[in-house]
Amino acid sequence: MSTNTAERQQGSGNGSHQVLTFVLGDETYGVDILRVQEIRGWSAVTKIPHAPSHVLGVLNLRGSIVPIVDLRMRFALERAEYTTVTVIIVMSVNTPAGRRDFGVVVDGVSDVVDVNSAEVKPAPELGSRSATDYIRGLVSVAERMVVLLDIDRLIGRDLALAAEVEGDEALAASAA
Amino acid sequence: MTVDLTQFHDAFFEESFEALDSMEAALLKLDIGSPEPELINTIFRVAHSIKGGSATFGFSDIASFTHSLETLLDELRSGTMPVSVALSDLLLKSVDVMRAMLRAVQAKQPIDAQRVSDLQFDLEVAIAKKEDTAAVAATPATAILSPTSAAPFTKPPRWRIRFHPYRELLARGNDPLRMLRELAALGELEVRVDAQMLPPLADVNPLDCYLAWSLELPGEVAEEALRQVFEWAEGDCDLTVERLPGDTADLLAGAPLSPAAPAAAAVAPLPASAPTPAPAAAAKQQVALPAPSPAAAAPRQESAPKPEGSVSGLGDSGSIRVSVEKIDELMNTVGELVITQAMLSQLGSHFDGPDAEKLRGGLAQLERNMRELQESVMRVRMLPISFVFSRFPRMVRDLAQRLGKQIELKLTGEQTELDKTVLEKIGDPLVHLVRNSIDHGIESPETRIAAGKTAEGTVHLDAYHRGGNIAVEVSDDGGGLDKERILTKARARGLVGPNDSLTDAEIYDLIFVPGFSTAEKTTDLSGRGVGMDVVRRNVKELGGKIEVKSESGRGSRITITLPLTLAIVDGQSVAVGTETYIVPLISIVESMQLKASGVTRLSGHSEVLSFRGDYLPIIRLHDLFGVEPRSRALHEGLVVVAEGDGRRVGLFVDDLLGQQQVVIKSLEANYGHIEGVSGATILGDGSVALILDVPGLIRAASMKAAA
Incomplete structure (x- = not known):
């Protein structure tokens, strides 16, 4: 294990990058640290009408209005209570409409780890492709499996869709 | 030793466009037959400063055109040519052409040469028509006098200033042009330049000052103000100030100074487009002025490149150009401060302890200052x-x-x-x-x-x-x-x-x-x-x-x-369940409590209320936005009658909370557009409230009703 760590640190120049890992239920997920803007505690959000159910609402982040996504709901996990230890990770995503900031609600933040690109294994294809295309790969860190997320695909597309659909479809849905 | 002049191009274009606007305005105000001299002066100044600027920057097409225009204007100014409708049309066309030329140069595109030369030809024709009379009127002696003081024997008392700078004046950081401009701001200034000491071109050191001036100012100018202008040049020049009694002002015309025109001729051959050090260029321009229009025109200081350049104490108008982005940044920061301040105020009101009173006093003061700061920043963005x-x-x-x-x-x-x-x-x-x-x-x-x-x-x-x-x-x-x-x-x-x-x-x-x-x-x-x-x-x-x-x-x-502004809206906060929404005050007609009798149900779903003889549909905000209300009974909540797109509706809400100015934040920056919502704002406690868009709400509700 210790040699592994040493290798990773040596290779941190080219083939490796830093990943912020967080816990959601029993799983550990990771996102590219360069995308993380800040980590903050939970505070009540303002609901947005006609939003997809996993978009909880918006928060004031130092003057910007930032949408908050519940990853548990996005992954169809059992819903957890929001408590004072619930954490929001604010990230930036690239969408077709440009850079957007948003926050994800997770159970807790674990660690920052170096991940060597060579160690990243592709996600096994199970069933439909679209269900896993937001997973960049799997990597094992300290004997735990970390699911690396491609947040541009996971959230960016959601946000872009939400913005488009909002006016027409959501309205039609509420009208039905 | 060259100065990169391109850095001044933007300022030149901006000023020139503004100047053309004021020239156009002056032309339109011009009375046919009895033109006001001040208006003609304004028009002349514009043409003149554009000519000077474009020559300096090497825009020779513009310089050449404005030169013709200036010659024509000079005829108007000296009164040798009457202002006719045709002439005023011609001048307006010239404004258009100058604008087009400046735009083309700014965009680095070719100038429409045909249009320019056509009009320039027209200008020359107009000048030629009057040439004979002009030539008679403009003998060298009278040419030096400004046209507004054409009656030499009725002159009031005046100041006569002889200003003879030493050669090192420029090197010591003094700019004679600036001083002359300051003097011009004190009152109507007459300037004569003495260029006798000017060496042959080959021997000119651009850092030396070779010129001397003889100046006249009206007698009512305070001597102190006048001397103040030369305060910094003390020791770098010979300066005499004397007061001339009235009726003898003609002395000036006969003063044994060399006439300006020959001196100018000596300097004029310098290619004006060649970049030369700024002070020397300025001094040279000063002399070069009369050369292109030998018919008349003393080198009057009103040629200072200030579009409105009125004579009365404008000196420096105390304004600066600031980019809009900088102001927007400032606005944003102030918006943040307002929110933080509101947050602090709310916190402070719950405070107890020996210093709580002082804290609250301080917070109240902070709030006042914040409001003033916000208003000042808003005013910066305001234009008439x-x-x-x-x-x-x-x-x-x-x-x-x-x-x-x-x-x-x-x-x-x-x-x-x-x-x-x-x-x-x-x-x-x-x-x-x-x-x-x-x-x-x-x-x-x-x-x-x-x-x-x-x-x-x-x-x-x-x-x-x-x-x-x-x-x-x-x-x-x-x-x-x-x-x-x-x-x-x-x-x-x-x-x-x-x-x-x-x-x-x-x-x-x-x-x-x-x-x-x-x-x-x-x-x-x-x-x-x-x-x-x-x-x-x-x-x-x-x-x-x-x-x-x-x-x-x-x-x-x-x-x-x-x-008044797009950044702030006057809003009424309303409560629906646990949510707070802002309704822009401009959309609100009235808010009222409903009696059960005031509401009619039409065919099952839609509810209407009777309001001043009209029947208005009721929009239940909690239904539309999917929020759990405190009460669904209409008589337990309130109805805000709002107007959008010429239609009125009643918005059913739980409660009215208060009116306040809110800073509008974009929802679209990070999320997207929501029908019925125009944006969001941040409330005093740091939470977010959505700002309602009444026309959008009406659309959304009618779509819902139609479905």
């Missing part, structure tokens, strides 16, 4: 609406001429200030409205006289503050909107059923339907049916509204109501 109005005199004049109508344009309330972003977006809609008034509203002189009106029609543009909004009105005394024709047309197009009866307001509303036009023949001005819908859309985008009033045969009046 005259920036928009100023384009109309020219437009109305041209249109009236083309259509053979007689039209007087009245402008009032030009000093009313509004936000720059609003200002920029209101220009085009206003142009549409004014064009419509001229094209459709005002009748031909014959029709007017037949109808018992004056041959000359009036178009009136007015701006004024009304509450927290600004109203801009375009009214005319023309024929008014033809209700019958609008209705016939609307029926023909199937917009209105054959038997529907419409109120006046509804009929006038039809003109905003895309593609709707009642003009019998389309002109190139209007009548193609584009325009009014665009006007309304633009106004709506600005959060404003538009109203039409018209009286057949008496004229029509279109009123645009706009918010």
Whole structure:
């Protein structure tokens, strides 16, 4: 294990990058640290009408209005209570409409780890492709499996869709 | 030793465009027959400073054209040529050509040489016509005197200043041009330059000052003020100041100074476009002035490149150019501060302890200061609406001429200030409205006289503050909107059923339907049916509204109501369940409590309330937004009667919370557009509230009802 760590640190120049890992239920997920803007505690959000159910609402982040996504709901996990230890990770995503900031609600933040690109294994294809295309790969860190997320695909597309659909479809849905 | 002049290009273009605007305005004010000298001076100054600037920067086409123009203007200024309609047309055309040339140069595109040379030819012809008389009038001695002081023997007491700088003056950081400009600000300045010490060109050291000046100022200028100008040059020059009694001012003309013209001739061959060190260039320009127009023109200091450059104490106007981005940044930061301050105030009110009172006092002070700071920053962005109005005199004049109508344009309330972003977006809609008034509203002189009106029609543009909004009105005394024709047309197009009866307001509303036009023949001005819908859309985008009033045969009046700024909105906070929403005050007609008897249910779902004789649909915000309300019973909550798109609805909410100004934040920056919501704001406790968009709400609700 210790040699592994040493290798990773040596290779941190080219083939490796830093990943912020967080816990959601029993799983550990990771996102590219360069995308993380800040980590903050939970505070009540303002609901947005006609939003997809996993978009909880918006928060004031130092003057910007930032949408908050519940990853548990996005992954169809059992819903957890929001408590004072619930954490929001604010990230930036690239969408077709440009850079957007948003926050994800997770159970807790674990660690920052170096991940060597060579160690990243592709996600096994199970069933439909679209269900896993937001997973960049799997990597094992300290004997735990970390699911690396491609947040541009996971959230960016959601946000872009939400913005488009909002006016027409959501309205039609509420009208039905 | 070269200076990169390109860094000054932007400033030159900006100033030149502004100067052309003021030249155009002055030309339009010019009375045919008895022109006001001050106006002619303004016009002359513009041409002159553009010429100087473009020569300095090497824009030789512009310099050459403005030179011809300047020569012609000089004739006007000296009174040897009368101002005629044809001449004023020619000058207005020159403004257009200069603008086009400057734009082309700015965009680094080729200049339309044909157009320029055609007009330049016209200018030369106009000058040639008057050449003979001009030559007689402009003998060297009188040429030196400024035209406004042409009567030498009735002169009041004056100051005579001899200013003889030592060679090192420039090197010590003094700029004689600046001093002369300051003197010119004190009163009407007469300048004569003594260039006897100027060496041959080959021997000129551009860092040395070779010139001396003899200056005259009116006697009422305080000696102290005058000496102050030279304060910094003390020890670097010989300076004598003497007071001349009245009636002897002619001395100056006969003073044994060498005339300016030969001296200028010695310097003029210098290629003006060659970049030379700034101080020397300035001094040289000073001398070079009379050379191109040997007929007249003393090198008067009014040629200072200041578009409005009035003589009275403008010296430095104390203004600076700041980019809009910087101001926006400042606005954002102040917005943040306001929110933080509100947060602190709320925290402070729950505080207990020995110092709590002091803390609250401090917070109250902070709040006051914040409000002032916010207002000041907002004011920075405010500009008078005259920036928009100023384009109309020219437009109305041209249109009236083309259509053979007689039209007087009245402008009032030009000093009313509004936000720059609003200002920029209101220009085009206003142009549409004014064009419509001229094209459709005002009748031909014959029709007017037949109808018992004056041959000359009036178009009136007015701006004024009304509450927290600004109203801009375009009214005319023309024929008014033809209700019958609008209705016939609307029926023909199937917009209105054959038997529907419409109120006046509804009929006038039809003109905003895309593609709707009642003009019998389309002109190139209007009548193609584009325009009014665009006007309304633009106004709506600005959060404003538009109203039409018209009286057949008496004229029509279109009123645009706009918010003062796009960054802040006056809002009413309302509570629905646990959520807070902001309703813009401009949309609210009234808020009231409902009695059970005031509500009627129509065919199951839709509820209507009776309000001042109308029946308004009720929109339950909790239904529309999917929020759990405190109560679903209408009589337990409140109804806010709101207006959007000319329709009124009752918004059912749980409670009214209070009115406040809120800073508008974009939801679209990180999320997307939500129908019925125009943006969000941050409340005092740091939480977010959505700002409702009433027209959007009405659309959303009617879609829902239709489904």
